[in-house]
Amino acid sequence: MLILDQPEAPSPATATSAGEASPPATQKVEGRDRETVRLKREYEAEVENKVASDYSHIVWAYGIIWALFAIYGVLLWRRSSAQQTDLDELGNQLDKRG
Amino acid sequence: MKYVPHALLALSAVLFPYCVQRVFLATPIESQMGTAQKIFYFHVPLAWICMLFAVVCGIAAGVQLRRRSDRAEALALAAGEMTVLAGLGVLITGPIWGDATWGTPWTGDARQTSTALLWLVFVAYLLVRTYGPANAERLAAALAIFGAINVPIIYYAVKIWKTTHPQTGVVGSLPQDMWNTLWVCLLALLSLAIALVWIRAGQARLAIALDRAWIDAEPEPAPA
Numbered sequence: 332m333l334i335l336d337q338p339e340a341p342s343p344a345t346a347t348s349a350g351e352a353s354p355p356a357t358q359k360v361e362g363r364d365r366e367t368v369r370l371k372r373e374y375e376a377e378v379e380n381k382v383a384s385d386y387s388h389i390v391w392a393y394g395i396i397w398a399l400f401a402i403y404g405v406l407l408w409r410r411s412s413a414q415q416t417d418l419d420e421l422g423n424q425l426d427k428r429g
Numbered sequence: 430m431k432y433v434p435h436a437l438l439a440l441s442a443v444l445f446p447y448c449v450q451r452v453f454l455a456t457p458i459e460s461q462m463g464t465a466q467k468i469f470y471f472h473v474p475l476a477w478i479c480m481l482f483a484v485v486c487g488i489a490a491g492v493q494l495r496r497r498s499d500r501a502e503a504l505a506l507a508a509g510e511m512t513v514l515a516g517l518g519v520l521i522t523g524p525i526w527g528d529a530t531w532g533t534p535w536t537g538d539a540r541q542t543s544t545a546l547l548w549l550v551f552v553a554y555l556l557v558r559t560y561g562p563a564n565a566e567r568l569a570a571a572l573a574i575f576g577a578i579n580v581p582i583i584y585y586a587v588k589i590w591k592t593t594h595p596q597t598g599v600v601g602s603l604p605q606d607m608w609n610t611l612w613v614c615l616l617a618l619l620s621l622a623i624a625l626v627w628i629r630a631g632q633a634r635l636a637i638a639l640d641r642a643w644i645d646a647e648p649e650p651a652p653a
Contacts, residue, residue, distance in 0.1 A: 382463030386453075388529045392468045392522040393449075396475065400621060403514050407628055414635055421642055428648075 437624035444617035451610045459607075465529035472522045473600070474615040476544070478622045479515035480580045482508040483547060485626075486554070487577020490570035502566060503633035505573055507626045509554050512576075515622065516548035531593055538592035543583045550576035 452470050459466035489505035492498055523541065524534030535541060550572060558569035587594050603611065 382465075383458050384464070386464050388465045388525050389467045392525045393471060395521050396471055396518045399514060399518055400625075403510075403625060407625065407632065410632055411628075414632060414639065417639055418635075421639065421646060424646055428646075
């Protein structure tokens with residue numbers, strides 16, 4: 332999670348006591364300025380929106396699963412038809428022989 | 430018993446639309462993986478079905494080797510085909526899910542590799558069983574038993590080795606909504622798989638009987 336608090340600016344009292352030559356009491360932290368925070372928020376919202384609404388993976392996955400089972404079902408049906416033909420042919424041959 | 434596969438097919442036909450309704454509309458979107466996590470509801474049951482029928486095929490092949498039973502041979506063949514079919518589903522949907530969540534379709538972890546190995550062994554079983562020479566069904570049966578031994582390796586792979594797959598306890602820790610959806614999807618797929626195996630085993634037995642009947646029907650050669 333982003334920490335949205337901005338680094339506190341040095342208080343006037345601290346700045347006065349430290350003098351002009353001394354470094355500031357706090358330094359600006361990289362990546363926490365308002366513009367960066369805004370950009371990160373926008374990016375996170377975009378990613379969150381995509382993750383929560385992009386159904387392309389799941390449609391592909393389910394489509395492939397159902398296609399596999401459908402193809403297998405058709406193969407079983409074709410095999411069953413071929414066996415029925417074979418059975419009829421055998422019956423005819425046995426009938427001819429009496 | 431004759432109408433069992435039809436009843437199972439009817440059950441799965443009723444359950445599949447309900448599964449889709451549950452997966453897309455009734456089950457919440459997982460917070461980290463998003464919509465891609467919904468592949469789970471068919472990927473995991475398919476993996477279980479693949480492993481279940483691999484074991485069934487191995488046991489039936491063992492019975493076939495010992496007793497030369499036509500029924501066991503037919504069941505082994507049908508279960509082997511279902512293992513390959515479900516395994517193909519797992520090996521396709523898994524990388525689709527992995528690509529969405531891990532950023533790569535294949536990490537080569539122990540569970541993926543052992544599942545791919547199981548699938549290849551059963552493809553080899555079907556090839557030997559279908560295109561092998563006479564008596565190849567005994568070699569094929571040995572392959573099926575070898576493949577079935579791979580099943581516990583797949584199951585325990587996430588415990589033995591470091592993998593990108595979640596631990597085996599993840600299913601038990603699911604929220605109630607996701608848990609219910611998983612079991613409905615499992616029931617739909619399992620009833621469909623059992624029905625197809627039942628029908629295929631019947632066809633295999635009929636094929637064996639037809640082969641024998643054709644040999645018996647051949648006119649005997651005239652004496653020289």
